[in-house]
Every structure is written in structure tokens, then in C-alpha cells.
Amino acid sequence: MGKKKFHKIFISMLSFILIFSFLQPSQASANEGLKINADAAILVEAETGKVLYAKNPDKVLGVASMTKMMTEYLVLEAIKEKKIKWDQTYEVSEYVYKVSQDRNLSNVPLKIGEKYTVRELFEAMTIYSANGATIALAEKVAGSEVEFVKLMNKKAKELGLKGYKFVNSSGLNNKDLKGMHPSNSGPEDENVMSARSTAKLAYELIQTFPELLEITSTPKKIFREGTDDQIKMDNWNWMLPSLVFAYEGMDGLKTGTTDFAGFCFTGTAKKKGMRLISVVMNATDENGKGTYNSRFIETKKLLDFGFNQFELKEIFPKNYEVKGHKTVSVVKGKEKEVKVHSKEPFKMVVKSTDHEKYSPKFQPNTELLNDKKQIVAPIKKGETVGYLAVQAKERESLGYLTKEEANKARVEVVTTQSVEKANWFILALRGIGGFFGDVWSSIVSTVKSWF
Incomplete structure (x- = not known):
């Protein structure tokens, strides 16, 4: 094996070792003194992707409506690529109508024959976690939810997510979709991800589409204000600064709740010149009971830990x-x-x-x-x-x-500057100089060996 080839192999092995160590944070030191009541949790700095805390980060669990972050990504991508437009309209399908009329689920009721803009539907999905509106957007982007789910899983792979499965666009249990769930999954199937993959999705979402935070930070809005369909939409993220669990710098991102997933929340906040992303999955109180409040209490613990213990520093x-x-x-x-x-x-x-x-x-x-x-x-x-x-x-x-x-x-x-190639004469002189330099060094070494 040549020296050059050996050098490249050595560098590759060294890089692998360094990267592996970068991906394996010391749980004992990183998590010391912090108890998070959840099946899984993770805290990440949003510019560098550095993990500040992790509990069961690769355990695959239900994600409920945190699924909608992937739907948001694909809708925003379709708008960026000019496949759809914000002011484009959607006409309600029977499937979307039936799901949207179920007020036991988070919904804005949508009417057959009525047209709704992409922006209206996107705001309903993002602020109010409206499930019918989410399916409507899936149909608008891909023609059907079946095809949209294929896009979801494809995009997850492209983003490098691990431990995931998307079976619908909303995060509902398939059994709640009125017998009209996507045909490429079963009636009992659920959307699942790990905390690490959920955080990675959130990281990619706000890195690629930071404008999303203008919508996710909206505490309340009237859907179709001034019409017979108007509905007050209160953001499910109760940690927004004006709401009950107000947290400084909080501006997103997505809650999720089902019997299967429990109480989940992907949050993001920015203060002290640093943005953090947190994920809690099946959060509970001290007694092990899941509540709407528990996911915000556990998120506050994570964010306080991050902002109090760490800072984004210019090292060099x-x-x-x-x-x-x-x-x-x-x-x-x-x-x-x-x-x-x-x-x-x-x-x-x-x-x-x-x-x-x-x-x-x-x-x-x-x-x-x-x-x-x-x-x-x-x-x-x-x-x-x-x-x-x-x-x-x-x-x-x-x-x-x-x-x-x-x-x-x-x-x-x-x-810091360009260097031009020397002409043949200069190179020849250097070659001659090098030759005689080597000869002189050899003579000196030989003479020294005599004494």
C-alpha cells in the first residue's frame, strides 16, 4: 500500500472515530441534575445541532400531531417550488368534510362546495392543529393523502431521519379517519418517530423555512373572519408569551396528543442570542399522569436548563x-x-x-x-x-x-491570496538547486561520519 493511500485511509478512520464520539454525548454529564418526566426527551441548539440533553432519544414512540411538522415542510416546499400558491383555492372532498366536522378532534369545519385558500388551511393547521385542513393540504399538494404519505416518508429519508413511519398527514390515529384512512396503511396504524428524529425534523424545518415561526408564534386568530364560518382559533402552544404558560422567546412549534402518543410537544425559543429546540414525548406529572400541562412543565425544565447552563460562543x-x-x-x-x-x-x-x-x-x-x-x-x-x-x-x-x-x-x-504557477525556467533552477543541495548535504553527512 502506498503512503498516500495509507494516509487517506488513516484520515478516514480518524474522521469516523471523531464523528462517532460527537454523536455520543455523555448521558451522565449532560443530564446530571435534570429529571424530565417523559418517555423520551431531547434538547438541541438550533444553529449547530448540538445536543444539550437526551433521554431515550432513539426510542420510537407515537408523535400525534407533531406529525404536522412534516406536512408543513412539504407544503412550504411546494410553495417554494411554485407547485402551489398561497392564494390558490381548494374545494373540499367528502373525506376532508367528514373529518373536519368531528369537533371532538381539533378542527375547523369545512363545507362541501366551499373553496378555501392554501393560506387559510395552512394557518388552521399550524395554529389550531386542524386535522381536516391538514388532509386538505395533503390532497392539494399530492392529489391524495395516499400519495402525500409517500412524499412524507421519502422526505424523512432525504432529511436523514431514523426510526420513523408516517401513515397519514395529520397524526391522528388511523381509526379516527372515518374509515377513509390512506389505503397504504392499516386501520390501527400510527405515525411514529424518535425524539431525535422529531428534533431533526424541527431543526430542518426552521432552518429551511424560518418564516414559519411568524405563523407558529400567533397566539390566536379568527378563521374566515367576517363570514358565517368564522371560528376562533387558540394556539395549542400555551407557552407562547401571552398565554397561560408564557415563556420568554417561545415562538413555536407543535403540540401533539392522542391516547397512543400521550402528551407531546416540540418547542422552540430564542433568547440570549441562542435558539433551542426541545422535544418531550408522553410527558407526565410527578405521579406519572399525562396532562396538557405536563408537556409544558417538562419543556420549561428543558429550556431553563439549556438557557441557564449554555451559551452560543464564538470560540475563534x-x-x-x-x-x-x-x-x-x-x-x-x-x-x-x-x-x-x-x-x-x-x-x-x-x-x-x-x-x-x-x-x-x-x-x-x-x-x-x-x-x-x-x-x-x-x-x-x-x-x-x-x-x-x-x-x-x-x-x-x-x-x-x-x-x-x-x-x-x-x-x-x-x-488569503492567489499563487501563480512558476515558469519552466524557475522550476528548472529550483530543481538544480535542490540537486546540489542534496549532494552537499550528503557530503557533509559523510565527512561528519569520519570523526
């Missing part, structure tokens, strides 16, 4: 030069080396008193640098020669939401 500034890696050697260039620095500042979520515990680490770009860590001219300004990451001065586990977020836990190190 933009244009940072890593000691020992301030330049990179250049082969066949007019200059023999080029200066390099970080392209962006390196930010990281750390415990409020721990930001001094990290030291910089340079990771070479093996696709650009040879095994001697040299770059071959010509070189453009801004070429990525490596990455700036961190290593803890004291042993510490750095957990991230997924492998993709772990890979993002670094910033590019780039060249």
Missing part, C-alpha cells in the same frame, strides 16, 4: 490563524508558501464557564493537499486547504443531532 474569530498552520507549502508556485486563515468565525455551544477549555485543531483537506501537506500551484484566493475544528483541553464528549451536524462542527481554512 474570522480570519483566525492556527498556530503551526499559518501557511501551507506550495509546490511549483512563484511563491513557496501561502498564508491561510479561517473563512468564518467558529461558534460552538459551551457551558457558560467553559469556553476557555477548547484549543484549535487544523484538519487538512486531503482532496487538495498531498501527503506532505503541500498544495500544487496554481492556487486561487479562497481555496479550502483545511478546516478549523476544536478539541477539548479536558476530555469531554461533544454530542450532535446527527452525523451531518457533527461534520458541520468546523469552519473552512482558506488561502
